[in-house]
Amino acid sequence: MNEAATELRSVVVEREFPHPPEKLWRALTQPHLIAEWLMKNDFKPIVGHRFGFSAEWGAVSCEVLEIEETKSLSYTWGDHELKTVVTWTLTPAGAGTALRMEQTGFRDNQPRYFQGARAGWPRFLAALGELLARMG
Template sequence: MVILSEKRTERDVYEAISDQTRRRLLRLLADAEELPLYELTVHFEMGRTAVSKHLTILKDAGLVVSRKIGRETRYRLNATPLKEIHDWVSFYEDFWKERMFKLNLLLEEQKMKADVSLDFQYTSSIEEVWKALTDSEMLAKWIWENDFKPVVGHKFQFRAEPNKWWNGIVDCEVLEVEEPHKISYTWASQGENTTVTWTLKEGSDGTTHLHFEQAGFSEETKATKGAIEGAIYSWTKMGEQLGKVLDQ
């Protein structure tokens, strides 16, 4: 009785399945309990002797066992040694799953990264600025006419004067309300679906710091010359108008 070392057995299993013909033999045997040599040979463009040599290599690796029935030798699969390869592949499968998970997180972070980011500061209290951001009548004074309500899930519209390039409609839905520190809603217009977020912070001197973000522009829009710059310009003007409304 010959006992192969663990290292030799590992090498034999890997070498045994490295050949396409031997892998196909294993697949044929996996689909049947037992097959004689002649039934295996018909699947290959080679003679019985060549197929028999491949089966011998698989037998040496413990992947195939055979038995004699009269003058006929029948072969069957022994899949146990393949577990070693499965375990080896599984290690790298977990390795790549972890890295793909981290990559997806990074891509999501990049996706949610604000395309437009602006900061404003007002002498008004945080409560006053919050009201200007969430009261429909006040919103109309520095953005556009609207039917806004600070309620998560509420769908509303901003309605501006239409022109030949734009119907003047922005469809929105409230996503987040944290009075008086944060308000977020979708901003869908002309095929673009973005998210607008206002974050308020009260300064030690009684002023209010207002941070604005708009995220989610399509790659096509971001690649369009002047598109993001145009959004920055528009929101900057609105922020200035908000300051005038607060000063009234």
């Protein structure tokens, strides 16, 4: 197998929100809030916790890899074919927060997953922005 065939691809989405990192952190780590902008889940912000996301199109299995409160969160995201890692990075930006989401590990032979992530994450982040605007 040549090297190009094993090259992994990433999806990156970056947005600035006019909210403090603590508020975004709550939306990224509290299950009832995650369900409002992403999917139903049984997330717990504990390294090693295994959890799942589910939606009408299916489900993904995840495991928390790293947590640095109000700064970064990383977890696996996959199924029997897909093995990726989602990393959220929060950086204070003026009165708000710059949020970076990177999903790494798409293989070249997984165009459906890669295109799905490229189409899906901007929509999820738009829904996150709407949730943040409603949150107290």
